[in-house]
Amino acid sequence: MFEQFFYQEKGLFLQSLHPAAALTYLGVLLVLALIFTNPLYLLGLLLVVVLAIIAAQGMATWEVYFRLSLGMMVLVIIINPLVVHAGETIIWWGPRLPVFGPLTVSLEAICYGAAMSVRLLTIISVFCLYNLIIHPDKALSLLARLASRSALVLSLATRMFPAMMRQLENIREVQVMRGVDFNAGTLKERLPKYASLINILLLSSLEDSLEIAEAMQARAFGSGRRTCYRRDTWRPRDSLCLGGSILALVVAFYGQLTGASTFIYYPQLSYLLNSRMTIILLIIMLLALSVPVFMSWGWRRCLYFKARI
Amino acid sequence: MSLFQSENLIYYYPDRERPALKDINLRIEEGEFLLVIGGSGSGKSTLARVLAGLIPDFYGGRFGGRVYFQRRDIREIDRRQLAREVGIVFQDPEKQLVMTSVEAEIAFGLENLGLTPAEMSRRVAEVLHFLDLTEVKQEFTAQLSGGQKQKLALAAVLAMQPRVLVCDEPTSQLDPVAAEEFLNLAKRLNEEMGLTIILIEQRLERCFHLADRLVYMDDGQIIYEGTPAQFARWAAPKEIPFIPPVARFFAGTGFSSIPVTVKEGRRLLRSNFNIIQETPGEPVWLKTSGAASGKQRVIKGNPKEPVLSMSKVWFAYPNGKEALQDVSMQIAVGELVAVLGANGAGKSTLLKTMAGLLKLGRGRMLVKGRDPGKNGNRPGDGRIAYLSQNPNDYLFQDTVEEELLFTLNNFGLPDDGVVDELLAKLGLEPCRRVNPRDLSGGERQRVALASILVTRPALLLLDEPTRGMDYRLKDELGALLTALCKEGAGVVLVTHDVEFAAAYATRVLVMAAGRVVADGPKHQVLGESVFYSTQIGKMCRGYVDGVLTLPEALARLTPVQPARQAVSG
Structure with missing residues (x-):
């Protein structure tokens, strides 16, 4: 009944990644979803995650996640403008309420709510992707070395x-x-x-x-120092995936520090494209994050490629 | 030099007055296949735990005497060292697997031993191949069948490359096919790999002949040591039930040599026994049927009225699997129906459908002439009682008595003496005020049974009631069910235990892939079947047909030279 929420071994490319590489990739996706507020960047991230889910043959599972998060997304979009009064472009004046004060809805608050709901969906989708591509034992074996x-x-x-x-x-x-x-x-x-x-x-x-x-x-548990059984192998694909993730992370930090990827909602929305760097950084980041998706695509279609990575 | 040697071993579990083991003096040689038998609570499992070093390390309690493993006192051997040498496989595969996937499970013990990664990879690969688990190595353990799980438990122990393998009733939770496979593996390990095997078993038909030597235990003591054949000769006249039916038959006729396999039995039967001709008109089984009855059945209630009738019943699970396909049958008053079949054949689904726990897809089912799905009748309105595989699912009250009253109260029935009556009938009177969780396995099952019989149900459904039971408990259960049938109830039980079905059922149903493929009186169904037959049935097949149980065989066959009994004794 809940089978689709658990990992299933399908022999996919993304499932063959080394857990360290796959976890880094998912971790970077999660961190980026949390630091960006720029709607373009958030939508870009969502796109990458969805592409990866498609590559992991998980659309049917994702639909369930999507339906579950839809309610929360709508709630965020509705509640945010009602409780946040920082925006200047008021598009609706409501009655005066006892605790909240005057009820006003601003354009900025709606936009911010919308961007946050995209962030929410992205984060939930990252967890969906985690369930699709990481065998729990692999994640655990990585953890076992630490704790x-x-x-x-x-x-x-x-x-x-x-x-x-x-x-x-x-x-x-x-x-x-x-x-x-x-x-x-x-x-x-x-x-x-x-x-x-x-x-x-x-x-x-x-x-x-x-x-x-x-x-x-x-079976001798607790009889002395344990060792750790590893069956994960590090392949070129893992280096590529890891490299892509690190590149994306570096680009993202650069963008945030220089302000090329930042976006201001309050009191007034800033320009979506404030410099050429915004677009360049976005494209680099998305390409870097799509490396596993590209590899998955090539792996299924090209025998030579399959043998090399 | 003996591998194991125990001297005056005595052991008490914590807070127990009676010793679980006493005066155990036992030698086990390297490379031996030793079978340990005895009833529940005879100390077999305790002995196994001593040999595996778990007693007293894990259990505590008082321990006296000495046990040597390779001339060293077992209590002075480092635990890691002992775990490398002695492996143990337990009863229930569910309760000995630790990791989520097959490969990690096998590696678990090796990690604990602190082996190098290279060594671990080699051992895991070898064991996966040897036990034919390579196909499932990526699987989650939860997805495996019971037999595969037990094989995995064995693999996990074998990877540690022990010299001794202790198996504590390893097949008690498995179906016959998986059980056979497991025991054959044990034999192979003994013969090809030279492992010393110590096997504790209840179902002796399958393993009696595998052993080199046998130890019979009772009340914490070793009563008999010898080869299986010697034991059969010794035990048969004493009515000790721990020998396979074939051996019991030959001993019962006073025959001089006692075979322990069907093959030997068949050979001896043909050359040394005469068939007693049936009295015309009356087949012999009518005279001996029902093992416990013997006399003409006295059935209260109208025997013509069916307790339950199903016509063209279909049931499909949400995943689309049609677990019941076009099932039609009637269960009459006083019938004891045994349902046989492979795993996944739909036996349990049939039982749950009868209980009203599953809604029929198509078809009609009437219980005592009424449709249980209509008029607000909900499952379990007291006319149908259901005993699941695990009696622990029933036990949560503080005392045995309260368990019975709980069911009564739920149905709003008065206690008209039914509680006293049942406690007496099931021999539970002494533990009326005891917490049911403090009772033994057999007693727990009787409490569970009592807790559903308080409503005086018309139909009793049991799911594998004989699982993990010894001969004595099975006989008690059989007698009890027969008595219930005589009082006018219908009983349906799902079982893998053909011997039990042959001894106590009146009718046998065989299911396969959701269909009923055979249905009729037990002699007809089991007599015709090659695979679903008893050991006695297999022995007599082709020589004298229609014989299934020991009393029947004794009534139909007689040795050619009874005088030899006196000579060779």
Whole structure:
């Protein structure tokens, strides 16, 4: 039921990236989405992320994410102008409200809200991309080198989750057959019924956890220094992906420091294209970030290319 | 030199008055295949944990005597060193896998041993290949079947390259095909790789002949040590149930040599036994059917009225899989129906559909003449009881009694003495005020059963009730279900256990790919089937047909020379 929200091995190019390269790429996308306010740059980022999702054959999954974020986006666009009064171009005067003061809607605030909703969608899409291309074990193995115990706990939790969902469903069925009607009664009456479901699950899980601990002990867990099993290989594609990500990051910082990529909303909107650098930097950044997408495209179509990277 | 040697081993679990093991003096030789048998609570699993170094390290408790591994006291061996030498595979594959993916799971133990990356890669690759898991190496462990999971647990242990492999009822959660595969692997490891195997098992039909030596335990003590054949000869006259049916048959007839496999049994049968001719008109099985009954069935209620009838029932899961296809059947009062079939054949779906937990796609189902989906009847209105695979799903009250009252209250039924009656009937009277989570596995199942029988259901549905049970518990369950049938209930149980079905069912259904492919009285269905047959059935096939269980075989066959019994004893 929730399968599409979990990683599925499809043998794609993007899934074959080294976790360090893939995580850096996703990290740069996330950071850039957070530092930019310029609508052109935000839209550009969104475009790259969506292209990468297409390359990861994840459009069907993304649609679900998109539908979920749509509501939040609309909310941001509506609420922002109502509570922010920094804009000067007032396009609608409303009644005076007790706490908020005079209700005014400015063009600047609407634009800012719109840009923020694009940022929100971009960030959610980056997480969608993460689920599509990074095997949780790979991310964990990277983490394991830094914090092995936390990584193990996370791994156990990921492994137990589907089994626990199944178990919860079994317990629910059993309770139904014992005369518990989960649909009847008020919320207050229904809550204890669900509480006992969780109670049973907890009791059984506690018993099971002892057995898992025993199995881990039998396999020498905690008997001394651990080593780390690696099966990731660093290929030219990973260097290219990493290079692209770093280049994009450098360009972005340069743009922000020189002001070429900044955009001011309040009190009045600034020019969208205030210099030629704005466009040049944008194009460099987008190309750098699209390196994995280009490689994925070439990898599927050109055998020679496939063999070289 | 023995690999393992124990001297006067005695062990108490923490806070227990009775020892779980006492006076254990055991030698295990290098390269041996040792089978450890005994009932639930006989101390088999405890012994396995001692040999794997988990007792007393992991469990605590009081430990006396000595255990040597390669002449060194096992308690002085470094844990990492011992884990390299002795590996253990546990009962439930769900509860011994740690990582999310197959490859990482195998590497887990190697990481713990602190091996170099190069060494790990080599061992992981070897083990994946040897156990034929290469295809699934990228998979999530959650996606694997039960058999594959257990094979993965074995792979994870084998990668650590132990000299000894301890298996604690490794097949109890598996279907027969996967169980067979696992046991054959164990045999191969023993024969080809020279591993010492210590196997603890309940289902002896499959593994009795694999062992070089056998240890029989009861109440924490070793009662008998010897080869399987010697044990069969020793145990059979004492009515100890821990020998396969074929051996029990030959011992029961007083035959001089006791075979332990179907192949030997067939050979001896043909040359040494006569068939007793049936009395005309009455097939012999009518006289011996039902193992527990014996007499003519007395059934209350109208036997003609079906408890449940299904006609042309279809069911499809949201992913499009048609798990039930055109299923029609009637379950009559007093019938005990066993549903057999491979994994994924739709057995559990059938059971859940009968329980009303799944809505029919097409078709009609009537329970006692009423449609459970109509008139606001909701699933579980008390006329149908359902026992899931895991009795722990039922237990959450503070006492056993409260578990029973919980169901009664939910249905708004009065306690008209039904609680006392059931507690007595299921032998739960002594633990009435005990927390159900403190009980053993067999008792937990009986509490779960009691908690659904309080409504006096007309139809009882059970999903693999004999999983992980020993012979004694199975017999108790069989007798109980037979008694319920006599009182006028219908019972449907899904099982992989053909022996159990043959002993207690009145009717057998075989399912495959969502369809019912065979349905009829058990002698007809199991007698005709080559694969879904009992060990006795397989032995008698082609020589004397229609024989499935031990009492039937004893009634139909007699040794040519009964006098030999006295000579060779």
